[in-house]
Every structure is written in structure tokens, then in C-alpha cells.
Amino acid sequence: MTQLMEHKNTYLSSFAQLQDEVGGGSHPWLERLRKNAIERFAAVGFPSVKDEQWLHTNVAPIDRTPFRPAARPTDVPRNALAEFSFADDAAIELVFVNSHYAPELSTLNPLAKSVRVSTLAEALETHAERLENHLARYADVAANPFVALNTGFLQHGAFIHLPRGVALDRPIHLLFLSAASGEPAVAHPRVLILADDTSEASIVETYAAASGGVYFTNAVTELVVGNGARVEHCKVQQESLSAFHISTTEVRLGRAAFFLSHSASLGAQLARNDVNVVLNGAGGEAMLNGVTLIDGNQHVDNHTLLDHKEPRCPSHELYKAVLDGKSSGVFKGKILVRPGAQKTDSKQSSKTLLLRDEAVMHSQPALEIYADDVKCTHGSTTGPVDDQQIFYLRSRGISLEAARHLLTYAFLAEVTGRIRVLPVRQRLEAIMADRHGLPQDLRVAHIA
Amino acid sequence: MPLLEIKNLHAKVADREILKGIDLTINTGEVHAIMGRNGSGKSTLAQVIAGRDTYEVTEGEILYDGKDLLDLSAEERAREGVFLAFQYPVEIPGVSTSYFLKAAVNAIRKHHNQPELDAVDFQAMVKEKMKLLQMDQTLMRRAVNEGFSGGEKKRNEIFQMAVLEPRLAVLDETDSGLDIDALKTVAHGVNALRGPDRAILLVTHYQRLLNYIEPDFVHVMLEGRIVLSGDRTLALKLEEQGYDWVEQQVAQSQNA
Numbered sequence: 179m180t181q182l183m184e185h186k187n188t189y190l191s192s193f194a195q196l197q198d199e200v201g202g203g204s205h206p207w208l209e210r211l212r213k214n215a216i217e218r219f220a221a222v223g224f225p226s227v228k229d230e231q232w233l234h235t236n237v238a239p240i241d242r243t244p245f246r247p248a249a250r251p252t253d254v255p256r257n258a259l260a261e262f263s264f265a266d267d268a269a270i271e272l273v274f275v276n277s278h279y280a281p282e283l284s285t286l287n288p289l290a291k292s293v294r295v296s297t298l299a300e301a302l303e304t305h306a307e308r309l310e311n312h313l314a315r316y317a318d319v320a321a322n323p324f325v326a327l328n329t330g331f332l333q334h335g336a337f338i339h340l341p342r343g344v345a346l347d348r349p350i351h352l353l354f355l356s357a358a359s360g361e362p363a364v365a366h367p368r369v370l371i372l373a374d375d376t377s378e379a380s381i382v383e384t385y386a387a388a389s390g391g392v393y394f395t396n397a398v399t400e401l402v403v404g405n406g407a408r409v410e411h412c413k414v415q416q417e418s419l420s421a422f423h424i425s426t427t428e429v430r431l432g433r434a435a436f437f438l439s440h441s442a443s444l445g446a447q448l449a450r451n452d453v454n455v456v457l458n459g460a461g462g463e464a465m466l467n468g469v470t471l472i473d474g475n476q477h478v479d480n481h482t483l484l485d486h487k488e489p490r491c492p493s494h495e496l497y498k499a500v501l502d503g504k505s506s507g508v509f510k511g512k513i514l515v516r517p518g519a520q521k522t523d524s525k526q527s528s529k530t531l532l533l534r535d536e537a538v539m540h541s542q543p544a545l546e547i548y549a550d551d552v553k554c555t556h557g558s559t560t561g562p563v564d565d566q567q568i569f570y571l572r573s574r575g576i577s578l579e580a581a582r583h584l585l586t587y588a589f590l591a592e593v594t595g596r597i598r599v600l601p602v603r604q605r606l607e608a609i610m611a612d613r614h615g616l617p618q619d620l621r622v623a624h625i626a
Numbered sequence: 627m628p629l630l631e632i633k634n635l636h637a638k639v640a641d642r643e644i645l646k647g648i649d650l651t652i653n654t655g656e657v658h659a660i661m662g663r664n665g666s667g668k669s670t671l672a673q674v675i676a677g678r679d680t681y682e683v684t685e686g687e688i689l690y691d692g693k694d695l696l697d698l699s700a701e702e703r704a705r706e707g708v709f710l711a712f713q714y715p716v717e718i719p720g721v722s723t724s725y726f727l728k729a730a731v732n733a734i735r736k737h738h739n740q741p742e743l744d745a746v747d748f749q750a751m752v753k754e755k756m757k758l759l760q761m762d763q764t765l766m767r768r769a770v771n772e773g774f775s776g777g778e779k780k781r782n783e784i785f786q787m788a789v790l791e792p793r794l795a796v797l798d799e800t801d802s803g804l805d806i807d808a809l810k811t812v813a814h815g816v817n818a819l820r821g822p823d824r825a826i827l828l829v830t831h832y833q834r835l836l837n838y839i840e841p842d843f844v845h846v847m848l849e850g851r852i853v854l855s856g857d858r859t860l861a862l863k864l865e866e867q868g869y870d871w872v873e874q875q876v877a878q879s880q881n882a
Contacts, residue, residue, distance in 0.1 A: 565680075570716035573676050574730035574790065575704035575737070584729070588720030 216330030248276035248363035277365035301337035335368035358391025387418035433459030468497030501537035646850035662847035676710035709792030813838030
């Protein structure tokens with residue numbers, strides 16, 4: 179207990195420092211926001227496995243580590259981001275190192291009419307009112323201690339505003355790189371995305387390691403998709419294998435809005451993603467896709483919520499995981515259909531391949547339905563690669579290793595094939611093809 | 627030297643013995659049919675030849691081209707020219723037929739120190755075989771067997787056989803679930819592959835298939851053994867009279 183208090187206090191003293199740095203500025207609302215949030219965190223602390231939402235994910239290792247606010251390193255070379263950068267395939271690419279904006283690493287192409295992509299700090303100058311109206315209005319500090327912690331330290335991150343009717347043909351890329359230094363550091367990147375009515379864009383968040391080491395990323399993204407707007411959102415997590423990654427993505431959909439989400443988890447020793455989507459307008463549509471590909475002692479926990487508030491909203495969810503080594507996974511997908519949400523059509527599926535006997539998956543669908551004219555289905559499968567499929571491939575001359583690899587690849591490719599942002603799809607499929615150390619001529623290429 | 631020589635083969639699954647001493651010799655150029663009731667062990671024999679490791683061979687041997695076949699993995703057998711047309715072809719979601727077949731062709735070619743086929747040569751080769759089996763051109767883009775009708779799956783097996791050109795083809799109940807037109811198409815495909823360098827083993831329940839693919843030899847399997855062998859007139863007799871007389875004949879010879 180004393181240990182726990184001590185490290186909570188690490189955050190509290192860091193908070194005091196932050197206040198000295200930025201507090202008392204021109205935005206009392208922001209200061210209030212931070213203060214309320216840190217008070218909330220001080221009151222509840224880190225969640226324990228007794229909390230139903232954290233049943234299978236023990237964050238004690240985060241609690242035990244005295245993380246200090248990450249400083250901005252000056253010596254991150256450009257080639258550290260080569261693997262992750264979209265370069266000119268992006269409409270614009272903002273690079274953050276340890277959550278601090280790194281303009282010299284960013285690709286700042288001119289953007290279409292009045293589209294705004296900037297740091298939060300800059301947006302506080304130019305779009306203060308919009309920020310005040312939206313920031314922390316969706317990600318609830320009372321619902322999740324990590325959201326409280328992020329909001330308490332709200333300072334670094336990105337702001338995206340797509341005005342009404344604007345359509346971008348290339349993706350916006352936010353690349354959050356972590357460069358670990360000597361002592362464990364924590365970053366709390368924050369993203370606010372406002373897609374006004376009938377706008378269209380693809381937005382990618384990449385969280386990746388510029389170098390290995392222990393660090394903690396605690397990210398929160400809030401995304402408002404206006405009436406008739408269409409947004410594809412990709413979150414790719416490729417943190418260091420020693421890192422901790424906690425993220426919350428809060429989405430609000432307007433009338434006839436379309437939201438396509440992809441969440442890929444490859445890195446971190448412990449990762450937890452919450453994707454909460456509220457269908458706030460009639461006829462809105464949400465598709466949530468997930469890919470988890472882990473090994474060793476990695477642990478990835480995906481929690482999703484599809485909150486149907488209005489009628490005639492379809493939602494479709496497919497989360498797939500491949501667990502190798504002694505890794506473990508969690509999927510908890512909740513579909514909530516509120517009384518007004520008639521004609522909801524929701525389909526959820528969670529499928530996991532266990533490549534080793536030691537790997538473990540906890541998969542739990544949860545349906546809560548308060549309307550009588552709805553269609554909701556869910557399904558969950560967990561198991562090894564299918565024996566009959568393996569034998570079928572072997573009986574045609576394909577080796578056991580190649581058969582396992584091909585089937586594993588194809589299993590995940592069903593999800594990655596839905597990603598419309600080509601650089602993301604290619605990056606993920608290249609990683610999938612690289613797994614299992616097969617010689618080049620046996621690796622999967624151009625499978626479809 | 628025979629292409630396939632099975633001697634006193636015993637095999638079990640879990641603790642149940644299914645094959646109880648099979649003897650069978652097949653030479654290149656020959657077509658053999660194995661008939662028998664459900665549960666007689668026909669399909670087990672087919673799977674054991676192909677290398678399915680859920681069956682444990684407890685006794686006996688299989689020589690293929692004079693070499694110990696049981697020593698080889700399923701994929702090595704395939705590369706050496708053994709092919710099994712599955713009774714229940716397996717669906718492989720996410721893997722296109724084209725990718726799958728090209729991987730198979732090139733695994734086999736590599737084994738024989740032949741260069742890999744490039745996409746153009748592969749397409750040309752496949753196109754010809756598709757015509758033979760009257761396969762729809764879109765098949766190559768579809769995932770292996772996924773959403774195929776029963777008849778399409780069976781035709782796809784023979785199509786694969788045509789592409790892979792095995793030396794020993796074992797067809798496990800390829801006729802089941804086929805209507806008469808599909809049966810003729812499949813038989814046409816199989817007959818086109820008959821030749822002096824190749825042998826075919828048909829495992830079937832019914833005589834019907836044998837009207838279209840005429841076997842040189844017919845064997846009857848009963849409770850894990852081949853109890854009777856003859857020419858194709860044996861199949862006709864089984865069609866007319868069923869299997870009871872075979873059982874009686876076996877029982878008599880055992881009592882004698």
C-alpha cells in the first residue's frame with residue numbers, strides 16, 4: 179500500500195511541476211480540467227484486477243514503476259522513423275517524440291481548404307473555443323483512471339479539424355515515437371479530431387519505439403464524426419517490447435455518419451486499448467476491426483463498446499488475435515442497445531489463434547439490449563491452427579511450417595484486407611509475412 | 627517394381643484398430659477400385675497412404691517405388707507424386723486457389739530441382755486444366771473451397787490433381803454428392819489423366835463411378851481387410867447383390 183501511494187505521489191508531484199510550468203496561463207478552463215482530472219486520479223489510483231473492467235489485465239507493473247514525465251530528446255535521427263513514416267503518401271505527417279512535437283521530423287505538406295492539423299498547443303492559440311467545447315467532453319475521467327491521468331497531464335498532442343464537406347484523398351498521419359532514456363518515462367499524448375458534417379478523411383495514429391527500453395505511453399483520442407461524415411481511423415501500436423501502452427479512443431457518431439476503425443497491437447509488454455463508440459445519430463454506421471499479433475510474455479487487452487443510442491444503426495466488429503509463446507490476450511466487446519435504438523443491426527466476432535499451448539485468450543462478448551426490434555449477434559472462437567487445413571496443405575506438398583505460416587497469415591489478412599490506408603495495410607502485412615522466420619521463398623506475398 | 631506395395635498394413639486411431647492387415651499391389655498404368663460399406667476402413671486406407679498422422683500404423687509397410695512411404699511426411703509424399711482427392715475437401719478462408727496451387731506446384735518443382743513457375747507460365751498451365759474440368763475462370767481468385775458447392779469441391783480436387791500430375795492418385799469417394807453431369811465431368815478429368823506412368827486408386831461406395839472410370843481391378847474391403855479381389859465384373863455383382871454374399875463367403879472360409 180505504501181508502495182502504491184508512493185508512486186501515485188510521483189504523478190502528483192509531477193503534476194505540481196506541470197502546473198508551475200504551464201499553469202496560470204490564459205486558459206483557466208484547461209487548468210480546471212487538469213486539476214479535476216488529477217484529483218480524480220488521486221482519489222481512485224490505478225485500477226486493480228478486482229475491478230471488472232481490469233479483470234485479466236494487471237497494471238501493477240505500471241504502478242510499481244516510478245515513471246517521470248518524458249523529456250524531449252534532441253538526438254532522434256531521421257532514420258529512426260523511416261520504418262513508420264508515410265513520407266509523401268500522407269497528406270500531412272506530424273511526428274512527436276516522447277509526446278513532444280518534432281517539427282524537424284514532420285512532413286508538413288500544404289493542406290486542402292481550411293483543414294487544420296496542428297499541435298494542441300498551437301490549437302490552443304488558434305482554436306481555443308473549439309477546444310474548450312470538445313476537449314475532455316467525451317473521454318470521461320470518472321470512467322477510467324488512465325483517462326484521468328492523461329487529462330491531468332493534458333499538454334502534448336494533436337488537433338485535427340476537417341471543415342464541413344472537405345474530403346482528403348491521402349491520410350493524415352500522427353506518428354508518436356518513444357525514445358527511452360535512462361529512467362522510465364511516461365508520455366500522455368492527447369488527440370482531438372473534429373470531422374464536421376459530410377467531411378471525409380483517413381487518420382492514422384502510430385505509436386512506435388525509436389529505441390527499446392521501459393517507458394509508458396498513456397494515450398487518449400477523442401473523435402467526433404459529424405452528420406454524414408466518413409472517417410477511417412487506424413491505430414497502430416508498435417511500442418518497444420519492454421513498454422507499457424494504455425489507450426482510450428472515444429468516438430461520437432452523428433446522423434448517417436460512417437466510422438471505420440482499425441486497431442493493430444504488435445508491441446509493448448502490456449497493452450490495453452479501449453475503443454468506445456457512441457452512435458448518437460440515426461443511421462450512423464460503425465465498423466471496428468482489430469488485429470493482435472504477439473509473442474513471448476506480451477499481453478494485449480482490447481475493450482470495445484458500441485453504444486447504440488439511435489435507430490437504424492448498423493455496427494460490425496471483427497477482432498482477431500494470433501498469440502504465440504506465452505502471450506495472453508483479452509477481448510471484451512460490449513454492445514449496448516438503448517431503448518430508442520430500434521432496427522439496430524450489430525454483429526460482433528472475436529477469433530483467436532493460439533500458436534502455442536501456453537498462450538491464453540480471454541474472450542467475452544457482452545450484449546445489453548433494451549429495444550425489441552433489433553438484430554444482434556456475436557461469436558467467439560479460440561483454438562490452434564486447424565489440423566485439417568494443415569493436412570490439406572501438406573497433402574499438396576506444402577511443408578508443415580509453410581502451412582502454419584500461410585494459415586496464420588490468412589487468418590489475420592481477413593482483417594488487414596479491410597484497411598483502406600495502403601501504407602498501414604502494407605506495413606502490417608509485411609510484419610505478418612516476416613513472422614516465423616521462414617526463408618524468403620516460403621513467405622507469403624500477394625496472397626489474394 | 628510395383629508403384630505401390632502395401633503389406634500386412636495395420637492402423638489404429640485412438641485405441642481402435644481400423645486397418646487389420648491390408649495387402650495390395652498397384653502397378654503403374656493400372657486403375658484399382660476399392661469398394662466396401664461405410665466403416666470398412668476404405669477412407670482410413672486412403673488417408674494413411676497420404677500421410678495423415680491422426681492414424682497410427684502399428685504393423686506392416688507401404689512401399690512406394692520401392693521406398694518406405696511411411697518414413698515420409700505428408701508433404702514429402704505429395705512431392706514424390708502421391709495425391710489424395712479428399713472425400714471432404716477442406717475450406718481455407720483467406721487463401722486464394724491461385725496462391726495455394728502455385729505454392730503447391732512450386733513446392734513440388736523445387737523438390738525435383740526444377741525452377742519455379744512464374745505467374746505467366748503458371749496461368750497458362752492452369753488455364754488448360756481448367757478447361758478439362760470445365761471450371762469457372764473466377765475459381766482461381768476465390769478462397770480455396772470456401773463457399774463451393776459439394777460438386778464444385780469435388781471437381782476442384784480433380785482439377786488440382788490435373789495441375790499437380792501425381793504418379794499415384796487416391797480418390798476418396800470422389801463420386802459422392804455428385805449429380806450425373808458433374809460425375810461425367812469428373813470422370814472425364816480422371817480418364818484424361820490415365821496413362822502408363824500413373825496409377826489410380828478409387829475408393830468408392832457405389833458402382834456408378836466405375837461405369838465412367840473403368841477399373842482394371844476391383845477389391846472389396848470388409849472390417850479392415852481386403853477380402854475379395856477381381857476384375858470390374860465384381861463391381862457389377864456388388865451392385866446387383868450387395869455385400870451380404872461377400873460377408874457370408876468370408877465367414878464360411880473362416881469357419882472352414
